[in-house]
Amino acid sequence: MPPTPTEALLSRDPSVRQAYSADASGLRMLPDAVARPTSPAEVADLMRHATGSHTPVTAAGGQSSMTGGSITDRGILLSLRGMDRILDVDVANATARVEPGIGVAPLKRTLAEQGLLFAPDPTSEEEASLGGAIACNASGARSLRYGATRRHISALSVVLATGELVELRRTRLEKNTVGYAPIQDPIDWFIGSEGTLGIVVAAELSLLPLPARVTGLGLPFPGDRKALAFVLAARTAAAKGHVAPRCLEFLDAQALEIVRAQEGGSGWSGKAFVYTEEEGTGDGELDFDAWLALAEAHGAVTNDVLVFDDDAKIRTARLLRHGVPATMNERGGKFTDQGGRRIATDWAVPYPRLAEAITMARAAVAAHGVAMPTIYGHAGNGHPHMDFVARTPDEVMAVNETIADILRGILPMGGTVAAEHGIGKIKHRWMAMQLTPLQVTAMHALKHALDPDRLLAPGNIMS
Numbered sequence: 001m002p003p004t005p006t007e008a009l010l011s012r013d014p015s016v017r018q019a020y021s022a023d024a025s026g027l028r029m030l031p032d033a034v035a036r037p038t039s040p041a042e043v044a045d046l047m048r049h050a051t052g053s054h055t056p057v058t059a060a061g062g063q064s065s066m067t068g069g070s071i072t073d074r075g076i077l078l079s080l081r082g083m084d085r086i087l088d089v090d091v092a093n094a095t096a097r098v099e100p101g102i103g104v105a106p107l108k109r110t111l112a113e114q115g116l117l118f119a120p121d122p123t124s125e126e127e128a129s130l131g132g133a134i135a136c137n138a139s140g141a142r143s144l145r146y147g148a149t150r151r152h153i154s155a156l157s158v159v160l161a162t163g164e165l166v167e168l169r170r171t172r173l174e175k176n177t178v179g180y181a182p183i184q185d186p187i188d189w190f191i192g193s194e195g196t197l198g199i200v201v202a203a204e205l206s207l208l209p210l211p212a213r214v215t216g217l218g219l220p221f222p223g224d225r226k227a228l229a230f231v232l233a234a235r236t237a238a239a240k241g242h243v244a245p246r247c248l249e250f251l252d253a254q255a256l257e258i259v260r261a262q263e264g265g266s267g268w269s270g271k272a273f274v275y276t277e278e279e280g281t282g283d284g285e286l287d288f289d290a291w292l293a294l295a296e297a298h299g300a301v302t303n304d305v306l307v308f309d310d311d312a313k314i315r316t317a318r319l320l321r322h323g324v325p326a327t328m329n330e331r332g333g334k335f336t337d338q339g340g341r342r343i344a345t346d347w348a349v350p351y352p353r354l355a356e357a358i359t360m361a362r363a364a365v366a367a368h369g370v371a372m373p374t375i376y377g378h379a380g381n382g383h384p385h386m387d388f389v390a391r392t393p394d395e396v397m398a399v400n401e402t403i404a405d406i407l408r409g410i411l412p413m414g415g416t417v418a419a420e421h422g423i424g425k426i427k428h429r430w431m432a433m434q435l436t437p438l439q440v441t442a443m444h445a446l447k448h449a450l451d452p453d454r455l456l457a458p459g460n461i462m463s
């Protein structure tokens with residue numbers, strides 16, 4: 001008997017299964033089989049087969065998940081990387097219809113050639129796929145201006161657990177009183193659902209005009225306190241229209257050391273650093289005097305300010321910034337064989353409380369006696385990353401206890417335990433610190449309505 005079309009899609013070859021068994025979380029899980037479909041019809045067939053045979057299915061894109069979301073040791077690993085076409089670009093209406101497997105960065109480059117901007121910019125855009133960015137509601141430095149991925153998705157094609165293909169379009173209503181708010185735009189159920197409610201097989205993107213000119217500024221400071229006060233002042237100045245930052249990124253002394261090691265020079269000076277970008281129109285440039293006055297007032301080392309005034313220089317700055325999490329991943333990766341790993345937090349607080357939150361977090365680290373993490377990230381949104389390297393299972397435990405204390409500190413500040421990387425398979429207990437039992441019940445009700453047999457991405461978000 002020849003294999004059914006679905007069986008033909010499945011590979012049980014150990015080397016193929018091995019190749020899809022890791023993501024950026026440091027965890028490893030060997031799937032029973034790997035499916036690599038090339039069309040929505042194949043995904044729908046696979047899900048019908050999975051429901052019929054009660055086989056779990058976990059979607060994967062670029063497998064850059066920091067939380068184990070894109071790996072599984074239960075059932076089928078469904079890689080969408082083979083579905084990577086741009087189906088249509090409508091320049092006049094600034095939309096594009098795209099398959100989920102395309103990389104975020106190549107997609108952005110192709111659209112830029114047509115004068116269009118897909119705004120989401122996760123630092124991992126060279127590794128992440130569009131489907132993964134949608135499933136995690138990815139955000140990045142420039143989310144300060146543009147928001148996270150959700151805002152830029154106008155329609156989705158989704159294969160449900162049953163194999164049914166549904167088309168969802170965001171409403172364009174300015175007023176609507178029909179039903180509870182969470183049910184009004186079902187597209188939002190799937191964005192950020194980490195593969196637990198359906199498989200995204202195509203998306204329509206809302207695009208923006210590509211800015212004519214972008215200028216970056218790198219501002220060194222003598223320490224964290226002054227740099228973070230500057231970030232707060234920049235947000236106030238932006239609210240008054242004096243400056244217009246599209247990102248406000250912070251690097252502490254350890255993060256700066258990583259940048260300096262890559263850069264090979266002494267350009268990125270100081271003991272803390274803020275990187276910002278501003279867009280201009282036509283020949284318009286950022287108001288350098290306004291930025292300099294603000295920086296001077298907050299103790300920046302203004303003689304060493306760096307200006308990134310063309311695309312190549314901005315790309316280099318971005319690469320250097322990306323080098324921080326990439327280096328921390330490498331450092332943690334050296335200890336995976338002995339049960340260690342990089343442990344990254346992505347908690348956030350309302351931005352006016354960031355300095356207070358970082359001071360509290362450093363005190364918690366010192367009290368637990370674990371090595372001080374590297375702190376960097378999206379300060380303008382009140383969203384830093386703290387990257388720890390734990391070398392042994394004991395150190396993993398000590399770091400996790402430290403993080404639990406930090407999270408207990410940031411929640412009363414109005415914070416969130418996970419602003420960017422999702423929950424995946426490793427942040428359940430942290431999520432439980434934040435959500436009320438009522439919220440958890442509502443989440444389970446939606447999961448039950450869409451995936452009653454709990455076949456999609458088991459272990460992600462809900463254990």
Ligand SMILES: Cc1cc2nc3c(=O)[nH]c(=O)nc-3n(C[C@H](O)[C@H](O)[C@H](O)COP(=O)(O)OP(=O)(O)OC[C@H]3O[C@@H](n4cnc5c(N)ncnc54)[C@H](O)[C@@H]3O)c2cc1C
Pocket residue numbers: 023024058059060061062063064065066069070080100121122123124127128129130131132133134135136137138139140141193194195196198199200201325326329420421457460
């Ligand atoms: C160095 C580094 C830097 C990072 N920086 C950022 C950052 O700045 N901002 C940020 O938000 N994240 C960041 N991340 C985390 C990660 O890159 C993002 O979450 C990214 O969006 C994941 O995309 P992916 O294609 O790799 O998805 P994967 O890792 O393959 O999957 C992630 C989740 O999406 C689900 N999924 C994937 N494709 C589909 C689909 N088609 N349909 C349904 N579900 C799907 C998976 O089941 C899984 O739950 C970073 C990671 C690394 C390693």
